Amino acid sequence: MSGHDGAVLALSGGIGGAKLALGLSRVLPPERLIVVANTGDDFEHLGLAISPDLDTLMYTLAGLSDPERGWGRREETWTFMAALAALGGETWFQLGDGDLASHVERTHRRAAGETLSHITDDFCRRLGIGAHILPMSDDRVATRVRTPVGWLDFQDYFVRRRCAPEVSELAYDGAAQARPHPGFMAALADAGLRAVIICPSNPYLSVDPILALPGVRAALAACAAPVIAVSPIIGGRAVKGPTAKMMRELGLPVTAAAVAQHYDGLVDLFVVDHSEGEITLPNMRVSKAAILMTTLADREALAKAVLTFADELRAESRT
Protein backbone atom coordinates (compact mmCIF):
# COMPACT_ATOMS: atom_id res chain seq x y z
CA MET A 1 0.00 0.00 0.00
CA SER A 2 1.28 3.41 -0.89
CA GLY A 3 1.62 6.26 1.58
CA HIS A 4 -1.02 8.28 -0.22
CA ASP A 5 -3.47 5.47 -0.92
CA GLY A 6 -6.84 7.10 -1.40
CA ALA A 7 -5.44 10.52 -0.60
CA VAL A 8 -6.87 13.64 -2.18
CA LEU A 9 -4.65 16.57 -3.04
CA ALA A 10 -6.27 20.00 -3.16
CA LEU A 11 -4.57 23.13 -4.49
CA SER A 12 -5.97 26.20 -2.84
CA GLY A 13 -5.71 29.90 -2.30
CA GLY A 14 -7.60 31.60 0.51
CA ILE A 15 -11.29 32.03 1.09
CA GLY A 16 -12.96 30.36 -1.93
CA GLY A 17 -10.53 27.47 -1.98
CA ALA A 18 -10.78 27.02 1.79
CA LYS A 19 -14.54 26.50 1.48
CA LEU A 20 -14.05 23.45 -0.72
CA ALA A 21 -11.10 22.28 1.38
CA LEU A 22 -13.37 22.38 4.42
CA GLY A 23 -15.99 20.35 2.56
CA LEU A 24 -13.35 17.80 1.55
CA SER A 25 -12.03 17.59 5.12
CA ARG A 26 -15.54 16.71 6.30
CA VAL A 27 -16.42 14.09 3.72
CA LEU A 28 -13.00 12.39 3.75
CA PRO A 29 -11.12 10.85 6.64
CA PRO A 30 -9.27 14.11 7.34
CA GLU A 31 -5.81 12.51 7.25
CA ARG A 32 -6.50 11.56 3.61
CA LEU A 33 -6.67 15.22 2.62
CA ILE A 34 -3.56 17.17 1.61
CA VAL A 35 -4.12 20.85 0.95
CA VAL A 36 -1.32 22.67 -0.86
CA ALA A 37 -1.62 26.38 -0.15
CA ASN A 38 -0.52 29.28 -2.28
CA THR A 39 2.20 31.28 -0.54
CA GLY A 40 2.65 33.88 -3.28
CA ASP A 41 0.60 36.29 -1.14
CA ASP A 42 2.97 35.90 1.81
CA PHE A 43 4.73 39.07 2.87
CA GLU A 44 6.48 40.76 5.70
CA HIS A 45 4.58 43.50 7.45
CA LEU A 46 5.69 45.32 10.62
CA GLY A 47 8.51 42.79 10.73
CA LEU A 48 6.03 39.90 10.90
CA ALA A 49 5.89 36.95 8.49
CA ILE A 50 2.31 36.84 7.23
CA SER A 51 0.91 33.90 5.23
CA PRO A 52 -2.67 34.88 4.43
CA ASP A 53 -3.76 31.78 2.49
CA LEU A 54 -2.16 29.32 4.90
CA ASP A 55 -3.86 31.08 7.80
CA THR A 56 -7.25 31.20 6.07
CA LEU A 57 -7.01 27.46 5.42
CA MET A 58 -5.85 26.80 8.98
CA TYR A 59 -8.59 28.89 10.58
CA THR A 60 -11.23 27.45 8.25
CA LEU A 61 -10.30 23.82 8.84
CA ALA A 62 -9.98 24.43 12.60
CA GLY A 63 -13.43 26.01 12.76
CA LEU A 64 -11.89 29.31 13.85
CA SER A 65 -12.67 31.43 10.81
CA ASP A 66 -15.07 34.32 10.90
CA PRO A 67 -18.27 33.35 9.08
CA GLU A 68 -19.40 36.94 8.41
CA ARG A 69 -16.26 38.83 7.46
CA GLY A 70 -14.97 36.05 5.23
CA TRP A 71 -11.36 36.41 6.46
CA GLY A 72 -9.61 36.25 9.82
CA ARG A 73 -10.79 34.66 13.04
CA ARG A 74 -14.16 34.50 14.68
CA GLU A 75 -14.59 36.33 18.02
CA GLU A 76 -11.66 38.48 16.98
CA THR A 77 -10.76 41.70 18.83
CA TRP A 78 -9.00 44.75 17.36
CA THR A 79 -7.26 46.35 20.32
CA PHE A 80 -3.83 46.01 18.71
CA MET A 81 -4.84 47.95 15.59
CA ALA A 82 -6.33 50.79 17.63
CA ALA A 83 -3.20 51.04 19.79
CA LEU A 84 -0.96 50.80 16.72
CA ALA A 85 -2.84 53.66 15.06
CA ALA A 86 -2.34 55.80 18.16
CA LEU A 87 1.42 55.14 17.95
CA GLY A 88 1.52 56.13 14.28
CA GLY A 89 2.03 52.60 12.94
CA GLU A 90 0.90 51.41 9.52
CA THR A 91 -2.74 50.43 9.59
CA TRP A 92 -3.60 49.63 5.97
CA PHE A 93 -3.32 45.89 6.68
CA GLN A 94 -5.77 44.83 9.39
CA LEU A 95 -4.33 42.44 11.95
CA GLY A 96 -6.75 41.04 14.52
CA ASP A 97 -5.45 40.37 18.01
CA GLY A 98 -5.89 36.61 17.78
CA ASP A 99 -4.60 36.47 14.22
CA LEU A 100 -1.47 38.29 15.40
CA ALA A 101 -0.53 35.25 17.48
CA SER A 102 -0.02 33.24 14.26
CA HIS A 103 2.23 35.91 12.78
CA VAL A 104 4.28 36.60 15.93
CA GLU A 105 4.81 32.92 16.70
CA ARG A 106 5.58 32.05 13.07
CA THR A 107 8.06 34.93 12.76
CA HIS A 108 9.72 33.94 16.02
CA ARG A 109 10.05 30.31 14.98
CA ARG A 110 11.25 31.14 11.47
CA ALA A 111 13.93 33.40 12.97
CA ALA A 112 15.00 30.36 15.02
CA GLY A 113 15.43 28.39 11.79
CA GLU A 114 12.20 26.39 11.50
CA THR A 115 10.68 25.98 8.05
CA LEU A 116 7.29 27.40 7.18
CA SER A 117 5.96 23.90 6.57
CA HIS A 118 7.17 22.60 9.93
CA ILE A 119 5.56 25.50 11.74
CA THR A 120 2.34 25.10 9.75
CA ASP A 121 2.26 21.41 10.56
CA ASP A 122 2.71 22.07 14.26
CA PHE A 123 0.06 24.83 14.32
CA CYS A 124 -2.42 22.52 12.55
CA ARG A 125 -1.73 19.64 14.93
CA ARG A 126 -2.26 21.91 17.94
CA LEU A 127 -5.49 23.28 16.48
CA GLY A 128 -6.79 19.75 15.97
CA ILE A 129 -6.74 19.81 12.16
CA GLY A 130 -6.57 16.27 10.79
CA ALA A 131 -5.84 17.28 7.19
CA HIS A 132 -2.32 18.09 6.05
CA ILE A 133 -1.92 21.71 5.06
CA LEU A 134 1.32 22.30 3.18
CA PRO A 135 2.76 25.55 1.92
CA MET A 136 3.43 25.10 -1.80
CA SER A 137 7.10 25.75 -1.00
CA ASP A 138 9.31 26.62 1.95
CA ASP A 139 11.10 29.06 -0.33
CA ARG A 140 9.95 32.58 -0.89
CA VAL A 141 7.70 33.31 -3.86
CA ALA A 142 6.18 36.77 -4.22
CA THR A 143 3.27 37.45 -6.54
CA ARG A 144 3.45 40.87 -8.20
CA VAL A 145 1.09 42.60 -10.59
CA ARG A 146 1.90 45.00 -13.38
CA THR A 147 -0.35 48.06 -13.44
CA PRO A 148 -0.32 51.55 -14.96
CA VAL A 149 1.48 52.72 -11.78
CA GLY A 150 4.16 50.05 -12.23
CA TRP A 151 4.80 46.63 -10.75
CA LEU A 152 3.10 46.34 -7.35
CA ASP A 153 3.66 43.92 -4.50
CA PHE A 154 0.63 41.75 -4.07
CA GLN A 155 -0.66 43.07 -0.74
CA ASP A 156 -0.04 46.63 -1.86
CA TYR A 157 -2.32 45.94 -4.84
CA PHE A 158 -4.80 43.70 -3.05
CA VAL A 159 -5.26 45.38 0.32
CA ARG A 160 -3.77 48.85 0.27
CA ARG A 161 -5.10 49.75 -3.20
CA ARG A 162 -8.17 47.48 -2.96
CA CYS A 163 -7.47 45.95 -6.41
CA ALA A 164 -8.19 49.29 -8.07
CA PRO A 165 -5.23 49.48 -10.49
CA GLU A 166 -5.75 47.71 -13.81
CA VAL A 167 -3.66 44.55 -14.07
CA SER A 168 -1.86 43.86 -17.35
CA GLU A 169 0.55 41.14 -16.24
CA LEU A 170 1.41 38.94 -13.27
CA ALA A 171 4.75 37.66 -12.03
CA TYR A 172 5.70 35.14 -9.38
CA ASP A 173 9.08 36.36 -8.18
CA GLY A 174 11.28 33.56 -6.95
CA ALA A 175 9.03 30.79 -8.28
CA ALA A 176 11.59 29.52 -10.80
CA GLN A 177 14.14 29.04 -8.00
CA ALA A 178 11.74 27.73 -5.37
CA ARG A 179 11.45 24.04 -4.57
CA PRO A 180 7.89 22.75 -4.41
CA HIS A 181 7.25 21.13 -1.06
CA PRO A 182 8.52 17.52 -1.17
CA GLY A 183 5.24 16.25 0.32
CA PHE A 184 3.37 17.94 -2.53
CA MET A 185 5.57 16.32 -5.21
CA ALA A 186 5.50 12.93 -3.46
CA ALA A 187 1.71 12.97 -3.43
CA LEU A 188 1.55 13.85 -7.14
CA ALA A 189 3.93 11.00 -7.96
CA ASP A 190 2.02 8.45 -5.92
CA ALA A 191 0.02 5.88 -7.87
CA GLY A 192 -2.41 5.60 -4.96
CA LEU A 193 -3.54 9.23 -5.16
CA ARG A 194 -7.34 9.42 -5.59
CA ALA A 195 -7.67 12.91 -7.07
CA VAL A 196 -6.09 16.30 -7.54
CA ILE A 197 -8.58 19.10 -7.04
CA ILE A 198 -7.89 22.66 -8.08
CA CYS A 199 -10.16 24.61 -5.76
CA PRO A 200 -12.31 27.53 -6.97
CA SER A 201 -9.58 30.04 -6.19
CA ASN A 202 -8.38 32.92 -8.37
CA PRO A 203 -6.48 31.20 -11.22
CA TYR A 204 -3.96 34.03 -11.62
CA LEU A 205 -3.36 34.99 -8.00
CA SER A 206 -3.83 31.71 -6.16
CA VAL A 207 -3.32 28.75 -8.49
CA ASP A 208 -0.77 29.99 -11.01
CA PRO A 209 1.88 30.65 -8.31
CA ILE A 210 1.64 26.95 -7.40
CA LEU A 211 1.79 25.92 -11.06
CA ALA A 212 4.81 28.19 -11.57
CA LEU A 213 7.01 26.07 -9.30
CA PRO A 214 9.57 23.94 -11.14
CA GLY A 215 8.23 20.51 -12.03
CA VAL A 216 4.65 21.04 -10.90
CA ARG A 217 3.06 21.24 -14.36
CA ALA A 218 4.95 18.16 -15.50
CA ALA A 219 4.03 16.26 -12.33
CA LEU A 220 0.36 17.17 -12.80
CA ALA A 221 0.48 16.00 -16.42
CA ALA A 222 2.11 12.71 -15.37
CA CYS A 223 -0.11 12.21 -12.35
CA ALA A 224 -2.06 8.94 -12.27
CA ALA A 225 -5.00 10.51 -10.49
CA PRO A 226 -7.65 12.57 -12.27
CA VAL A 227 -7.11 16.32 -12.09
CA ILE A 228 -10.30 18.28 -11.57
CA ALA A 229 -10.74 22.05 -11.35
CA VAL A 230 -13.78 23.85 -9.98
CA SER A 231 -14.72 27.14 -11.61
CA PRO A 232 -14.37 30.31 -9.54
CA ILE A 233 -16.72 32.01 -12.02
CA ILE A 234 -20.49 31.49 -11.92
CA GLY A 235 -22.73 33.20 -14.46
CA GLY A 236 -19.98 35.58 -15.54
CA ARG A 237 -19.20 36.76 -12.02
CA ALA A 238 -16.61 35.84 -9.40
CA VAL A 239 -18.08 34.62 -6.13
CA LYS A 240 -15.53 36.73 -4.25
CA GLY A 241 -12.48 38.88 -4.93
CA PRO A 242 -10.98 40.42 -8.05
CA THR A 243 -11.08 37.40 -10.40
CA ALA A 244 -13.70 38.85 -12.76
CA LYS A 245 -12.19 42.35 -12.80
CA MET A 246 -8.75 40.88 -13.46
CA MET A 247 -10.02 38.67 -16.31
CA ARG A 248 -11.56 41.71 -17.99
CA GLU A 249 -8.34 43.67 -17.58
CA LEU A 250 -6.34 40.76 -19.05
CA GLY A 251 -8.64 40.86 -22.08
CA LEU A 252 -10.42 37.61 -21.29
CA PRO A 253 -14.14 36.91 -21.36
CA VAL A 254 -15.41 36.59 -17.79
CA THR A 255 -16.71 33.06 -18.20
CA ALA A 256 -16.18 29.66 -16.68
CA ALA A 257 -15.04 28.53 -20.14
CA ALA A 258 -12.22 31.07 -20.12
CA VAL A 259 -11.00 29.70 -16.79
CA ALA A 260 -11.23 26.18 -18.19
CA GLN A 261 -9.13 27.31 -21.17
CA HIS A 262 -6.59 28.69 -18.73
CA TYR A 263 -6.16 25.18 -17.32
CA ASP A 264 -6.00 23.59 -20.77
CA GLY A 265 -3.63 20.64 -20.85
CA LEU A 266 -3.53 20.31 -17.06
CA VAL A 267 -7.03 19.37 -16.10
CA ASP A 268 -9.06 16.29 -16.99
CA LEU A 269 -12.39 17.63 -15.88
CA PHE A 270 -13.73 21.11 -15.22
CA VAL A 271 -16.67 21.61 -12.88
CA VAL A 272 -19.06 24.47 -13.57
CA ASP A 273 -22.29 25.51 -11.93
CA HIS A 274 -25.63 23.93 -12.88
CA SER A 275 -26.74 27.39 -14.04
CA GLU A 276 -24.15 27.56 -16.82
CA GLY A 277 -25.01 26.80 -20.44
CA GLU A 278 -23.31 24.03 -22.35
CA ILE A 279 -19.53 24.33 -22.48
CA THR A 280 -17.55 22.16 -24.85
CA LEU A 281 -13.79 22.13 -24.68
CA PRO A 282 -11.40 20.16 -26.86
CA ASN A 283 -9.11 18.82 -24.14
CA MET A 284 -11.21 18.38 -21.06
CA ARG A 285 -14.55 17.19 -19.89
CA VAL A 286 -17.01 19.53 -18.26
CA SER A 287 -19.36 18.46 -15.48
CA LYS A 288 -21.95 20.41 -13.57
CA ALA A 289 -22.58 20.70 -9.86
CA ALA A 290 -23.91 23.25 -7.39
CA ILE A 291 -20.67 25.15 -6.93
CA LEU A 292 -21.88 28.21 -4.98
CA MET A 293 -20.94 27.26 -1.41
CA THR A 294 -23.09 29.27 0.96
CA THR A 295 -23.73 26.74 3.70
CA LEU A 296 -21.62 24.04 5.24
CA ALA A 297 -23.91 21.50 3.53
CA ASP A 298 -23.07 23.16 0.17
CA ARG A 299 -19.36 22.69 0.87
CA GLU A 300 -19.82 19.03 1.72
CA ALA A 301 -22.10 18.41 -1.25
CA LEU A 302 -19.64 19.94 -3.71
CA ALA A 303 -16.79 17.97 -2.13
CA LYS A 304 -18.77 14.76 -2.57
CA ALA A 305 -19.69 15.64 -6.15
CA VAL A 306 -16.09 16.35 -7.08
CA LEU A 307 -14.91 13.11 -5.50
CA THR A 308 -17.60 11.21 -7.39
CA PHE A 309 -16.46 12.77 -10.68
CA ALA A 310 -12.89 11.79 -9.82
CA ASP A 311 -13.81 8.21 -8.99
CA GLU A 312 -15.80 7.91 -12.22
CA LEU A 313 -12.84 9.16 -14.25
CA ARG A 314 -10.54 6.72 -12.49
CA ALA A 315 -12.90 3.81 -13.06
CA GLU A 316 -13.16 4.70 -16.76
CA SER A 317 -9.41 4.94 -17.19
CA ARG A 318 -9.07 1.44 -15.76
CA THR A 319 -11.50 -0.16 -18.15
Next chain:
Amino acid sequence: MSGHDGAVLALSGGIGGAKLALGLSRVLPPERLIVVANTGDDFEHLGLAISPDLDTLMYTLAGLSDPERGWGRREETWTFMAALAALGGETWFQLGDGDLASHVERTHRRAAGETLSHITDDFCRRLGIGAHILPMSDDRVATRVRTPVGWLDFQDYFVRRRCAPEVSELAYDGAAQARPHPGFMAALADAGLRAVIICPSNPYLSVDPILALPGVRAALAACAAPVIAVSPIIGGRAVKGPTAKMMRELGLPVTAAAVAQHYDGLVDLFVVDHSEGEITLPNMRVSKAAILMTTLADREALAKAVLTFADELRAESRT
Protein backbone atom coordinates in the same frame (compact mmCIF):
# COMPACT_ATOMS: atom_id res chain seq x y z
CA MET B 1 18.87 81.08 29.95
CA SER B 2 19.83 77.42 29.97
CA GLY B 3 17.99 74.70 28.10
CA HIS B 4 17.00 73.02 31.34
CA ASP B 5 16.13 76.15 33.36
CA GLY B 6 13.78 75.00 36.08
CA ALA B 7 13.75 71.48 34.74
CA VAL B 8 13.31 68.50 37.03
CA LEU B 9 15.06 65.22 36.31
CA ALA B 10 13.46 62.06 37.70
CA LEU B 11 15.12 58.64 37.69
CA SER B 12 12.52 55.92 37.60
CA GLY B 13 11.79 52.25 37.24
CA GLY B 14 8.27 51.01 36.57
CA ILE B 15 5.16 51.19 38.66
CA GLY B 16 6.25 52.93 41.91
CA GLY B 17 8.45 55.39 40.12
CA ALA B 18 5.81 56.10 37.50
CA LYS B 19 3.37 57.17 40.23
CA LEU B 20 5.65 59.96 41.34
CA ALA B 21 6.56 60.80 37.74
CA LEU B 22 2.84 61.24 37.04
CA GLY B 23 2.52 63.51 40.08
CA LEU B 24 5.47 65.57 38.89
CA SER B 25 4.07 65.80 35.35
CA ARG B 26 0.87 67.25 36.81
CA VAL B 27 2.36 69.84 39.16
CA LEU B 28 5.06 71.00 36.74
CA PRO B 29 4.70 72.41 33.26
CA PRO B 30 5.07 68.94 31.68
CA GLU B 31 7.86 70.03 29.32
CA ARG B 32 9.96 70.84 32.40
CA LEU B 33 9.99 67.18 33.45
CA ILE B 34 12.60 64.74 32.18
CA VAL B 35 12.10 61.15 33.26
CA VAL B 36 15.07 58.83 32.79
CA ALA B 37 13.81 55.26 32.67
CA ASN B 38 15.61 52.10 33.67
CA THR B 39 16.10 49.84 30.66
CA GLY B 40 17.89 47.04 32.53
CA ASP B 41 14.60 45.10 32.48
CA ASP B 42 14.37 45.31 28.68
CA PHE B 43 14.45 41.99 26.90
CA GLU B 44 13.54 40.23 23.72
CA HIS B 45 10.56 37.91 23.88
CA LEU B 46 8.94 36.14 20.92
CA GLY B 47 11.28 38.23 18.79
CA LEU B 48 9.81 41.45 20.16
CA ALA B 49 11.78 44.23 21.86
CA ILE B 50 10.08 44.80 25.20
CA SER B 51 10.87 47.78 27.45
CA PRO B 52 8.68 47.31 30.52
CA ASP B 53 9.66 50.41 32.50
CA LEU B 54 9.56 52.74 29.50
CA ASP B 55 6.11 51.43 28.63
CA THR B 56 4.82 51.71 32.20
CA LEU B 57 5.99 55.33 32.30
CA MET B 58 4.53 56.02 28.88
CA TYR B 59 1.15 54.46 29.67
CA THR B 60 1.04 56.15 33.09
CA LEU B 61 1.86 59.62 31.81
CA ALA B 62 -0.55 59.21 28.86
CA GLY B 63 -3.39 58.18 31.18
CA LEU B 64 -3.51 54.75 29.52
CA SER B 65 -2.32 52.58 32.42
CA ASP B 66 -4.56 50.10 34.14
CA PRO B 67 -5.48 51.44 37.56
CA GLU B 68 -6.38 48.03 39.04
CA ARG B 69 -3.74 45.64 37.73
CA GLY B 70 -0.88 48.05 38.32
CA TRP B 71 0.81 47.25 34.99
CA GLY B 72 -0.18 47.31 31.35
CA ARG B 73 -2.96 49.25 29.69
CA ARG B 74 -6.50 50.01 30.76
CA GLU B 75 -9.33 48.47 28.70
CA GLU B 76 -6.84 45.85 27.60
CA THR B 77 -7.92 42.65 25.84
CA TRP B 78 -6.13 39.29 25.90
CA THR B 79 -7.12 37.63 22.65
CA PHE B 80 -3.51 37.35 21.48
CA MET B 81 -2.40 35.41 24.57
CA ALA B 82 -5.28 32.95 24.25
CA ALA B 83 -4.53 32.35 20.56
CA LEU B 84 -0.80 32.08 21.27
CA ALA B 85 -1.44 29.46 23.95
CA ALA B 86 -3.50 27.44 21.45
CA LEU B 87 -0.56 27.51 19.03
CA GLY B 88 1.86 26.31 21.70
CA GLY B 89 3.66 29.64 22.13
CA GLU B 90 5.34 30.79 25.35
CA THR B 91 2.79 32.29 27.70
CA TRP B 92 4.75 33.00 30.88
CA PHE B 93 5.03 36.69 29.95
CA GLN B 94 1.60 38.25 29.56
CA LEU B 95 1.25 40.55 26.56
CA GLY B 96 -2.01 42.44 26.24
CA ASP B 97 -3.35 43.12 22.75
CA GLY B 98 -2.94 46.89 23.00
CA ASP B 99 0.44 46.61 24.73
CA LEU B 100 1.60 44.43 21.85
CA ALA B 101 1.33 47.40 19.51
CA SER B 102 4.17 49.12 21.41
CA HIS B 103 6.39 46.06 21.13
CA VAL B 104 5.64 45.26 17.47
CA GLU B 105 6.06 48.86 16.34
CA ARG B 106 9.19 49.39 18.44
CA THR B 107 10.75 46.17 17.13
CA HIS B 108 9.89 47.09 13.56
CA ARG B 109 11.38 50.57 13.89
CA ARG B 110 14.50 49.36 15.71
CA ALA B 111 15.08 46.84 12.93
CA ALA B 112 14.92 49.79 10.52
CA GLY B 113 17.71 51.48 12.48
CA GLU B 114 15.89 53.91 14.78
CA THR B 115 17.17 54.33 18.32
CA LEU B 116 15.10 53.37 21.34
CA SER B 117 15.10 57.01 22.50
CA HIS B 118 13.90 58.32 19.15
CA ILE B 119 11.07 55.78 19.05
CA THR B 120 10.15 56.54 22.68
CA ASP B 121 10.10 60.24 21.94
CA ASP B 122 7.82 59.74 18.94
CA PHE B 123 5.46 57.41 20.85
CA CYS B 124 5.21 59.96 23.69
CA ARG B 125 4.52 62.84 21.32
CA ARG B 126 1.78 60.87 19.59
CA LEU B 127 0.24 59.91 22.93
CA GLY B 128 0.18 63.56 23.98
CA ILE B 129 2.78 63.25 26.75
CA GLY B 130 4.36 66.62 27.43
CA ALA B 131 7.16 65.30 29.66
CA HIS B 132 10.36 63.92 28.14
CA ILE B 133 10.78 60.22 28.80
CA LEU B 134 14.30 59.04 28.02
CA PRO B 135 15.70 55.55 28.17
CA MET B 136 18.76 55.67 30.42
CA SER B 137 20.76 54.55 27.38
CA ASP B 138 20.23 53.55 23.77
CA ASP B 139 22.71 50.73 24.35
CA ARG B 140 21.73 47.38 25.76
CA VAL B 141 22.01 46.81 29.51
CA ALA B 142 20.64 43.60 30.99
CA THR B 143 20.01 43.22 34.70
CA ARG B 144 20.75 39.72 35.98
CA VAL B 145 20.39 38.22 39.43
CA ARG B 146 22.52 35.55 41.07
CA THR B 147 20.48 32.87 42.81
CA PRO B 148 20.99 29.32 44.09
CA VAL B 149 19.96 28.11 40.61
CA GLY B 150 22.60 30.32 38.97
CA TRP B 151 22.57 33.69 37.25
CA LEU B 152 19.10 34.42 35.90
CA ASP B 153 17.95 36.90 33.30
CA PHE B 154 15.80 39.52 34.91
CA GLN B 155 12.41 38.61 33.41
CA ASP B 156 13.08 34.93 34.02
CA TYR B 157 13.56 35.77 37.71
CA PHE B 158 10.90 38.45 37.96
CA VAL B 159 8.03 37.09 35.89
CA ARG B 160 8.59 33.42 35.09
CA ARG B 161 9.86 32.52 38.59
CA ARG B 162 7.84 35.22 40.37
CA CYS B 163 10.91 36.43 42.32
CA ALA B 164 11.00 33.13 44.24
CA PRO B 165 14.75 32.38 44.01
CA GLU B 166 16.89 33.98 46.70
CA VAL B 167 19.04 36.78 45.29
CA SER B 168 22.66 36.99 46.44
CA GLU B 169 24.06 39.39 43.87
CA LEU B 170 23.00 41.60 40.98
CA ALA B 171 24.76 42.47 37.74
CA TYR B 172 24.02 44.96 34.99
CA ASP B 173 25.49 43.35 31.90
CA GLY B 174 26.65 45.86 29.35
CA ALA B 175 26.34 48.84 31.70
CA ALA B 176 30.08 49.56 31.74
CA GLN B 177 30.11 49.81 27.94
CA ALA B 178 26.78 51.63 27.56
CA ARG B 179 26.59 55.37 26.96
CA PRO B 180 24.10 57.16 29.19
CA HIS B 181 21.60 59.07 27.07
CA PRO B 182 23.13 62.44 26.07
CA GLY B 183 19.96 64.27 27.15
CA PHE B 184 20.30 62.72 30.60
CA MET B 185 23.92 63.82 30.97
CA ALA B 186 23.20 67.27 29.55
CA ALA B 187 20.44 67.81 32.11
CA LEU B 188 22.70 66.73 34.98
CA ALA B 189 25.40 69.13 33.81
CA ASP B 190 23.04 72.08 33.49
CA ALA B 191 23.30 74.79 36.11
CA GLY B 192 19.62 75.61 35.61
CA LEU B 193 18.38 72.17 36.72
CA ARG B 194 15.91 72.52 39.59
CA ALA B 195 16.15 69.03 41.11
CA VAL B 196 17.10 65.43 40.59
CA ILE B 197 14.53 63.07 42.06
CA ILE B 198 15.21 59.38 42.54
CA CYS B 199 11.71 57.94 42.47
CA PRO B 200 10.54 55.30 44.99
CA SER B 201 11.61 52.45 42.72
CA ASN B 202 13.52 49.30 43.64
CA PRO B 203 17.08 50.55 44.38
CA TYR B 204 18.74 47.34 43.11
CA LEU B 205 16.57 46.54 40.10
CA SER B 206 15.48 49.96 38.88
CA VAL B 207 17.87 52.67 40.09
CA ASP B 208 21.24 50.91 40.27
CA PRO B 209 21.23 50.03 36.54
CA ILE B 210 20.99 53.78 35.84
CA LEU B 211 23.73 54.54 38.36
CA ALA B 212 25.91 51.82 36.82
CA LEU B 213 26.27 53.72 33.54
CA PRO B 214 29.68 55.34 33.05
CA GLY B 215 29.83 58.87 34.42
CA VAL B 216 26.40 58.95 36.04
CA ARG B 217 27.57 58.79 39.68
CA ALA B 218 30.17 61.48 39.05
CA ALA B 219 27.65 63.67 37.24
CA LEU B 220 25.17 63.29 40.11
CA ALA B 221 27.89 64.20 42.61
CA ALA B 222 28.86 67.25 40.58
CA CYS B 223 25.27 68.27 39.84
CA ALA B 224 24.33 71.80 40.91
CA ALA B 225 20.75 70.81 41.68
CA PRO B 226 19.74 69.06 44.90
CA VAL B 227 19.43 65.27 44.60
CA ILE B 228 16.47 63.85 46.49
CA ALA B 229 15.45 60.21 46.84
CA VAL B 230 12.06 58.97 47.99
CA SER B 231 11.99 55.76 50.02
CA PRO B 232 10.37 52.70 48.40
CA ILE B 233 10.08 51.22 51.93
CA ILE B 234 7.36 52.29 54.39
CA GLY B 235 7.25 50.78 57.87
CA GLY B 236 9.58 47.95 56.93
CA ARG B 237 7.59 46.91 53.86
CA ALA B 238 7.83 47.58 50.17
CA VAL B 239 4.75 49.21 48.69
CA LYS B 240 5.00 46.86 45.72
CA GLY B 241 7.34 44.27 44.27
CA PRO B 242 10.29 42.32 45.61
CA THR B 243 12.28 45.16 47.23
CA ALA B 244 11.76 43.98 50.83
CA LYS B 245 12.36 40.29 50.03
CA MET B 246 15.50 41.19 48.10
CA MET B 247 16.85 43.38 50.91
CA ARG B 248 16.41 40.51 53.37
CA GLU B 249 18.18 38.13 50.98
CA LEU B 250 21.03 40.60 50.56
CA GLY B 251 21.42 40.66 54.36
CA LEU B 252 20.07 44.17 54.79
CA PRO B 253 17.54 45.41 57.33
CA VAL B 254 14.27 46.14 55.54
CA THR B 255 14.13 49.79 56.53
CA ALA B 256 13.99 53.16 54.85
CA ALA B 257 17.32 53.89 56.57
CA ALA B 258 18.97 50.98 54.78
CA VAL B 259 17.79 52.34 51.43
CA ALA B 260 19.10 55.77 52.43
CA GLN B 261 22.48 54.18 53.25
CA HIS B 262 22.44 52.58 49.82
CA TYR B 263 22.33 56.07 48.30
CA ASP B 264 25.02 57.42 50.64
CA GLY B 265 27.23 59.97 48.90
CA LEU B 266 24.79 60.50 46.05
CA VAL B 267 21.74 62.01 47.67
CA ASP B 268 21.34 65.30 49.52
CA LEU B 269 17.99 64.55 51.05
CA PHE B 270 16.05 61.35 51.65
CA VAL B 271 12.27 61.43 51.95
CA VAL B 272 10.57 58.91 54.24
CA ASP B 273 6.98 58.46 55.27
CA HIS B 274 5.45 60.44 58.13
CA SER B 275 4.89 57.13 59.91
CA GLU B 276 8.62 56.40 60.23
CA GLY B 277 10.56 57.07 63.45
CA GLU B 278 13.48 59.43 63.51
CA ILE B 279 16.26 58.56 61.07
CA THR B 280 19.62 60.28 61.35
CA LEU B 281 22.24 59.76 58.68
CA PRO B 282 25.75 61.19 58.55
CA ASN B 283 25.76 62.36 54.93
CA MET B 284 22.21 63.29 54.07
CA ARG B 285 19.19 65.04 55.40
CA VAL B 286 15.97 63.20 56.00
CA SER B 287 12.56 64.78 55.52
CA LYS B 288 9.10 63.35 55.96
CA ALA B 289 6.10 63.37 53.67
CA ALA B 290 3.07 61.21 52.90
CA ILE B 291 4.83 58.88 50.48
CA LEU B 292 2.17 56.16 50.03
CA MET B 293 0.59 57.18 46.73
CA THR B 294 -2.87 55.66 46.54
CA THR B 295 -4.80 58.41 44.81
CA LEU B 296 -3.91 60.87 42.10
CA ALA B 297 -4.02 63.61 44.77
CA ASP B 298 -1.41 61.63 46.76
CA ARG B 299 0.88 61.60 43.72
CA GLU B 300 0.50 65.34 43.19
CA ALA B 301 0.97 66.11 46.91
CA LEU B 302 4.18 64.07 47.11
CA ALA B 303 5.47 65.69 43.93
CA LYS B 304 4.81 69.13 45.41
CA ALA B 305 6.43 68.18 48.72
CA VAL B 306 9.55 66.88 47.00
CA LEU B 307 9.83 70.01 44.86
CA THR B 308 9.44 72.17 47.96
CA PHE B 309 12.26 70.26 49.68
CA ALA B 310 14.40 70.76 46.59
CA ASP B 311 13.70 74.49 46.41
CA GLU B 312 14.51 74.88 50.14
CA LEU B 313 17.83 73.07 49.66
CA ARG B 314 18.69 75.24 46.68
CA ALA B 315 17.78 78.42 48.54
CA GLU B 316 19.97 77.34 51.45
CA SER B 317 22.92 76.52 49.25
CA ARG B 318 22.72 80.02 47.76
CA THR B 319 22.86 81.84 51.08
